[in-house]
Amino acid sequence: MRKEHYIPNATYEHENEPEVLYENGFPINLSKPGQTKAGFARRDFLKGVGVMVVGFGVAGSTAKITGGSTVEAAGMTGAAGTGVEAATALADPPIDQVDSYLVVGQDGGVTILTSLVDLGQGISQQYIQWVAEEMEVSMARIRVILGDTGLVANDGGMFGSRATNLSGAKFRRAAAAAKAKLLELAGERFGVSPSDLTVHDGVVSVKTEATKSVSYAELIAGKRFDVEIPSNFEGTKPWQEYKIIGQPISRVDIPVKLTGEEEYVHDVRLPGMLYGRAIRPRGQSLYQHSVLLDVDESSVADVKGLVKIVAAGHLGGVQGLGGQFNFVGVICEREEQAVEAASKLKVTWAEPPEIPADLYQHLLAVGRTTSTRQNGDLEAALAIADKVLEATYTFPFQAHASMGSVAAVGDVKLDSDGKVVSAQAWSSTQATHTLRNNVRLALGIPADETADKVRVLWRWGAGSYGSNNGNPIVGVDAAVMSAAVGRPVKVQWFREDTHGWESYGPIHLFKIKAGLDASGNVIAYEFDSWGATANNNSSGERYKFGRGSATFRVMGGNPTGGTFFLTAPLRAPSQPATTFASESFIDEMAAAVSADPVQFRLRHLDPADPAQARGMDVIAAAAERFGWDTRPSPNPAHVANRSGVVRGRGIAYGPRSQAYVATVMEVEVDQATGAVRPIRAVVAHDIGLIVNPESLRQQIEGQVAQTTSRALWEEIKHDGRRVSTLDWLSYPYLKMTEFPRVESVLINRPELGTGSGAGEAATVSIVGAVANAIFDATGARLRQAPFTPERVLEALNAR
Amino acid sequence: MSVISLKVNGRTYPVDVDPETPLLYILRNDLNLNGPKFGCGLGQCGACTVIVEGEAIRSCITAVALVGGFEITTLEGLGSTAKMHPIQQAFLDNHAAQCGYCINGFIMQAKAFVDANPSPTFEQIAESLVGNLCRCGTHQRILAAIQQYTGGAA
Numbered sequence: 001m002r003k004e005h006y007i008p009n010a011t012y013e014h015e016n017e018p019e020v021l022y023e024n025g026f027p028i029n030l031s032k033p034g035q036t037k038a039g040f041a042r043r044d045f046l047k048g049v050g051v052m053v054v055g056f057g058v059a060g061s062t063a064k065i066t067g068g069s070t071v072e073a074a075g076m077t078g079a080a081g082t083g084v085e086a087a088t089a090l091a092d093p094p095i096d097q098v099d100s101y102l103v104v105g106q107d108g109g110v111t112i113l114t115s116l117v118d119l120g121q122g123i124s125q126q127y128i129q130w131v132a133e134e135m136e137v138s139m140a141r142i143r144v145i146l147g148d149t150g151l152v153a154n155d156g157g158m159f160g161s162r163a164t165n166l167s168g169a170k171f172r173r174a175a176a177a178a179k180a181k182l183l184e185l186a187g188e189r190f191g192v193s194p195s196d197l198t199v200h201d202g203v204v205s206v207k208t209e210a211t212k213s214v215s216y217a218e219l220i221a222g223k224r225f226d227v228e229i230p231s232n233f234e235g236t237k238p239w240q241e242y243k244i245i246g247q248p249i250s251r252v253d254i255p256v257k258l259t260g261e262e263e264y265v266h267d268v269r270l271p272g273m274l275y276g277r278a279i280r281p282r283g284q285s286l287y288q289h290s291v292l293l294d295v296d297e298s299s300v301a302d303v304k305g306l307v308k309i310v311a312a313g314h315l316g317g318v319q320g321l322g323g324q325f326n327f328v329g330v331i332c333e334r335e336e337q338a339v340e341a342a343s344k345l346k347v348t349w350a351e352p353p354e355i356p357a358d359l360y361q362h363l364l365a366v367g368r369t370t371s372t373r374q375n376g377d378l379e380a381a382l383a384i385a386d387k388v389l390e391a392t393y394t395f396p397f398q399a400h401a402s403m404g405s406v407a408a409v410g411d412v413k414l415d416s417d418g419k420v421v422s423a424q425a426w427s428s429t430q431a432t433h434t435l436r437n438n439v440r441l442a443l444g445i446p447a448d449e450t451a452d453k454v455r456v457l458w459r460w461g462a463g464s465y466g467s468n469n470g471n472p473i474v475g476v477d478a479a480v481m482s483a484a485v486g487r488p489v490k491v492q493w494f495r496e497d498t499h500g501w502e503s504y505g506p507i508h509l510f511k512i513k514a515g516l517d518a519s520g521n522v523i524a525y526e527f528d529s530w531g532a533t534a535n536n537n538s539s540g541e542r543y544k545f546g547r548g549s550a551t552f553r554v555m556g557g558n559p560t561g562g563t564f565f566l567t568a569p570l571r572a573p574s575q576p577a578t579t580f581a582s583e584s585f586i587d588e589m590a591a592a593v594s595a596d597p598v599q600f601r602l603r604h605l606d607p608a609d610p611a612q613a614r615g616m617d618v619i620a621a622a623a624e625r626f627g628w629d630t631r632p633s634p635n636p637a638h639v640a641n642r643s644g645v646v647r648g649r650g651i652a653y654g655p656r657s658q659a660y661v662a663t664v665m666e667v668e669v670d671q672a673t674g675a676v677r678p679i680r681a682v683v684a685h686d687i688g689l690i691v692n693p694e695s696l697r698q699q700i701e702g703q704v705a706q707t708t709s710r711a712l713w714e715e716i717k718h719d720g721r722r723v724s725t726l727d728w729l730s731y732p733y734l735k736m737t738e739f740p741r742v743e744s745v746l747i748n749r750p751e752l753g754t755g756s757g758a759g760e761a762a763t764v765s766i767v768g769a770v771a772n773a774i775f776d777a778t779g780a781r782l783r784q785a786p787f788t789p790e791r792v793l794e795a796l797n798a799r
Numbered sequence: 800m801s802v803i804s805l806k807v808n809g810r811t812y813p814v815d816v817d818p819e820t821p822l823l824y825i826l827r828n829d830l831n832l833n834g835p836k837f838g839c840g841l842g843q844c845g846a847c848t849v850i851v852e853g854e855a856i857r858s859c860i861t862a863v864a865l866v867g868g869f870e871i872t873t874l875e876g877l878g879s880t881a882k883m884h885p886i887q888q889a890f891l892d893n894h895a896a897q898c899g900y901c902i903n904g905f906i907m908q909a910k911a912f913v914d915a916n917p918s919p920t921f922e923q924i925a926e927s928l929v930g931n932l933c934r935c936g937t938h939q940r941i942l943a944a945i946q947q948y949t950g951g952a953a
Contacts, residue, residue: 120898120935250894257899258887258906260834260874267833275828304817335828336820403838403846403900403934462838463898463935495839698894698940705936728843728932736928739938 092433092451093153098174098181098225100153102131108202108217109141112171115155115432116163117147120463121699121759122251123163126691130167133244134175134237135182136199137216139252147432147458149451157431159467159569161657161757164691168755174229176236181227185219239689239750246750248694253460265428265459266407270488273409274307275335276481277342278327278474278491283500283722284565285352288323295328296346303341305333310484312442312477324473324501324566325442329481331489342494355718359564360394360509367530367553376547381524385515389592391585392511393783395577395767397504397532397716399731400570404462406470406502407492410482412443420445420483423454427475428461435472439479465706468503468568496726504716505570506532510581514545520593522546522604527582529553533567535574542615542655543586543604565716565723572656572760576707576767580785583652583768587633587775596630597651597772598623611655614686618662619653621684621745626664633772634779642778642799645670647679650772654765658756660686663704665740665769669777674792676774678708678740683762686747689755693746700762701742707766709734713786803867807832808876818864823847825863826873834874834903838932845904845931849873855911874903877910886910889948890941897935904931909945919949 093100093113103111112131118124124144132139145151155166183194186204190197190212198207205213239245256262281290290313297309313326330341356362382388409426420443429435436456439445445453456475464471470493478491493501508531515524525548529535534554541550590600601619605612622628626649638646649666662684668677681704690696713732717725725731771782780795805812807830814825821840826832826849838846840859847859850872878884883891886906896902905928912927913919919927924945933941 120900122897250891254894254896254899255880255883255891257896257902258874258890259877259879259883260832260903261880262899263833264836264900266836267827269828269831334816335824336817401934403844403898403932405837405839407837461898462900465934492837495841495843694894698897698937701939702897702936705938706934727841728839733932733934736931736938736942737922737925739936742939 092149095153095155096228098178098227098229101171101174101229102135102178102225104178104216104220106217106221108215109143110135110137110202110216112142112144113152114144114167114171115147115149115152116158116166117428117430117432117458118253118460119158119430119465119759120460122253122695123158123167123759124253125249125251125695126164127167127171128252129244129247129249129691130172131175133242134172135179135202135216137202139244139249141202147429147456149432149436150455150457152432154433157429157434157467159430160573161659161759161761163759164687164755164757168689168691170229172236173233177227177230178225180235181225182216182219186214189214189219233753239753242750245689245691246748247692249692251695262460264404265409265426265461266404266492268409268426268459268490270409270411273488273490274331274333274485275338276329276331276478276489276491277338278329278477278481278493278497279342279345279347280324280327280497280501281349281352281722282496283718283724283726284324285722286355286564287353288566289350289352290323290326291350292326292328292347293350294346294348296348299346300330300341300344303332303337303344305337306341307331307333308485309345310481312480325476327477329477329484329491331481331485335490352721355564355720357720359507362564363507363509363530363532369551370534370554371552373541373550375549378524378526378547378549381547382513382515382526385524386518387516387592388513389516389585389589390511390513391588391783392509393581393584393785394510395508395580395785396714397507397565397567398570398710398714399499399504399716399725400465400469400502401499401714401731401733402462402464402469402502405493405495405498406461406474407490408471408475408478409488409490410439410475410478410480411488412479412483412486414483414486418486420453423479423483424457425455425475425479426457426459427471427478428459428464429456429471429475430464430467431472432456432458435475438472438476442476442480443483466505466568466570466573468566470498470502473501495728499726499731500723501566503566503568506535506567506574507564508532508535508574508577508581510578512581512585514585514589516589516593520595520600522589524548527551529578531574531577532564533574535578537575537578542612542653543601544606544609544612545604571703571706572763575654575656575760575764576710577785579652579654579764580711580767580771583654583765584771584781584783587650587772588781591633591775594632597633598628599630601651601653611660614660615653615655615662617747618660618684618686619651621747622651622662622664622682625684625743625745626666626680626682628664633776635776638777639779642796643671646777648773648775648777650769650774650776652765652768652772654761654768656761656764658688659758659761661761661765663762663765663769665708665766665773667740667770667773667777669774669792671778671796674789674796676712676770676787676789676792677738678712678770680743681708681740681766681769682743682745683765684745684747685758685762686749687756687758687761688749688752690746690748690750691755693748696746696758697744699758700744703760703762704742704766705734705739707763708740708770711767711770711786713788715786801864803863805830805863805867805871806869807871808873814863816863818862820863821859822849822861822863822866822871823858826858832873832875836900836903838901838904843932844901845908846901848904848907848931850907850911853911853914855908872907874906877906884910886913886945886948889944892947893940893944895937895940895944897937901931901933901935902937905933905941909941909948913945913949917949921946924949
């Protein structure tokens with residue numbers, strides 16, 4: 001076979017959640033990541049060259065969010081009144097300068113630029129609201145450019161609900177600093193102090209002389225602010241004066257999505273574009289073993305329009321991390337031809353190693369301790385306990401499972417010797433700069449030429465709910481295939497690869513043990529956690545449990561340090577698992593002492609602790625809205641009734657970082673079949689300051705729906721060698737008739753001045769709430785997720 | 800290859816392709832329509848839904864030769880942001896989209912269903928959409944939007 005594009009042993013960068021930013025929550029550390037390089041050569045306004053068009057209407061029209069539309073037509077040059085200019089030189093914009101994030105154009109519009117892209121959750125709406133609020137510009141004048149590495153500063157990828165933190169901290173300070181600078185300029189012009197000035201929709205006027213006025217565009221368009229982003233909130237608006245923050249404003253990105261006018265990455269079309277399909281083993285195997293043995297090109301001899309077959313990746317036989325980048329590509333004139341070629345091409349892969357039959361046992365066997373926390377003498381407390389309880393819980397690998405099979409477009413220009421002149425990739429990846437680096441590595445471009453030669457242009461994609469739903473990999477596929485032919489190539493994965501080659505949320509196993517005193521108070525609590533990837537969430541530490549310990553173990557047992565399957569953060573990484581275990585166990589403790597589950601939680605929280613007090617508030621609010629009747633679980637009325645359909649309700653408390661959430665879930669269980677039907681979910685939600693309550697409700701509802709499905713059905717399975725859950729039948733998702741009705745109780749705390757992200761927090765408590773509701777209805781305790789009818793029947797029979 | 804006459808959104812296009820080609824690829828790649836999306840290629844998710852002679856079909860598994868000469872409507876054929884169809888407006892009023900990748904399927908499926916069943920109950924609406932998946936979990940708002948469209952309580 002030919003090896004058209006062989007990349008020996010490239011070590012790719014993995015899209016990892018930045019621990020520091022994610023763990024510390026708020027305020028965000030401004031110095032990380034994506035450290036600045038010097039200068040403003042990238043968007044050099046003074047040179048007056050390299051201007052690009054940003055596709056949106058003039059001021060007054062609806063704001064437009066774009067990954068840098070029309071760039072593909074204009075290349076890296078063009079013309080516009082936005083003031084946003086494309087790369088003319090090498091450096092990325094510095095991350096500490098107002099100019100990197102906010103540009104005022106000749107048309108009076110304000111453009112926000114950021115690497116924190118929108119995963120379909122409408123986060124751009126928040127950026128617009130913060131900048132409109134702090135700069136005193138109407139929202140219709142604001143546009144957003146997301147994730148174009150040729151334009152935006154590298155603030156890292158979009159993970160861990162960072163966008164609310166970062167926009168609420170950084171963009172807000174930047175916007176306030178920009179306004180201060182504009183007032184200073186206007187003050188000089190009119191010979192007055194900035195305090196004598198007032199702003200209305202981007203026009204500065206002297207308070208006492210309304211005829212003296214000047215627009216932002218007149219003051220700054222074509223020039224730089226040259227102002228560093230302040231490190232504190234001095235100069236930002238007091239919350240009492242907010243007019244836009246806190247308002248339920250409609251998301252600006254929705255209308256075009258309802259009419260087919262939006263351009264998703266799947267919709268990018270370039271002149272002369274070819275269509276590629278990537279062929280990988282059917283379902284990933286242990287450690288992504290992908291050793292290519294043979295490609296029989298004669299098998300596709302009759303396929304029309306076939307341009308090239310490409311074999312790429314570590315095809316020398318390297319196992320371990322990076323195996324996901326191994327593929328055989330077929331490139332054709334038309335898409336259906338590429339599909340035909342991919343289905344006909346005979347590709348032989350080496351047999352992968354066997355997957356241990358019981359992944360959880362294997363996890364216990366190979367787990368090595370990564371961290372421990374100890375508070376007091378646990379053993380001594382257990383020794384004097386009146387009651388000691390123990391339980392083990394497991395949680396499976398689960399998929400992001402994006403609705404759209406992932407896609408990307410590569411456009412690599414080659415010189416006459418076949419060397420790479422430039423490479424562009426259109427992608428809906430969450431981390432554009434990581435993809436840029438991986439494209440560079442794949443194409444063998446020296447590191448110091450990255451920003452000059454490689455450009456990633458973000459486009460809307462299907463929701464990705466974490467990271468690495470396949471997007472970062474298909475982006476490299478597209479660049480490699482384009483480089484093989486020197487023409488633009490669009491690559492879309494098959495459904496089996498989107499399910500089979502993404503990076504899953506990791507499996508977990510938890511062993512929890514507790515001791516209670518004679519009055520039913522927890523005096524000792526031990527939380528032992530095993531995970532396929534690291535996880536330091538100990539849900540027990542949310543409560544005042546007396547003495548306790550927590551131990552975290554991560555999987556080893558593989559020479560490359562990898563996990564069984566690819567893993568990556570999946571919406572509130574690992575927290576639905578840890579909270580399923582710990583909130584189920586708290587219910588078990590409450591039941592053991594015949595306590596009401598709400599009351600039991602409340603009396604183990606300390607109102608003097610500010611975080612625990614907020615927890616108490618959401619638990620009480622959820623219970624109140626639900627109409628919670630105080631009594632122990634299971635429902636005493638059902639204890640004698642072990643047949644038929646019964647209803648129950650369960651509560652779970654699931655804080656995440658600075659977000660406090662409690663959910664009461666009501667379900668119906670058919671005791672003959674084990675089928676669980678979710679009825680109603682009440683979510684009480686406190687993230688501090690609420691930027692947009694309508695967007696917040698949308699996020700909460702979506703997370704309840706998605707996570708209820710994860711609780712009841714979702715589990716990655718394998719056939720002994722490879723992942724076998726490769727479509728929506730083998731990896732089922734709840735149907736339209738099966739979702740619970742969601743009611744959100746929003747607690748707003750504007751006086752805190754800051755708000756935490758809301759894209760993940762409501763995910764945390766759902767699985768535990770479902771398990772506790774099943775217990776309340778039937779007395780059956782589910783300790784293994786998901787709660788399929790078979791598992792529910794098993795638990796019912798064990799009563 | 801054979802020439803097939805495709806009638807899409809009121810216009811006729813002669814297309815010269817392998818008659819087995821899924822309709823979806825023709826709509827997206829030859830007619831440059833963004834509404835119908837490739838979600839699974841297996842008829843499992845509904846993202847590719849278009850309306851053919853009043854019936855919602857999965858264009859990813861429908862050979863183009865089967866629909867030659869028939870009236871095909873895509874999301875673009877309903878309305879645009881300048882002039883939305885009432886069902887699109889109802890989705891907007893209820894903020895019934897997040898990433899929006901599936902939403903073409905929900906709108907087209909619901910449009911065909913309501914055309915045939917003008918006064919459906921809430922349960923009938925939900926039942927008509929069991930073949931469409933929304934991973935972002937916009938279900939509640941989608942159902943409210945369709946209720947609004949049919950004149951029921953939102």
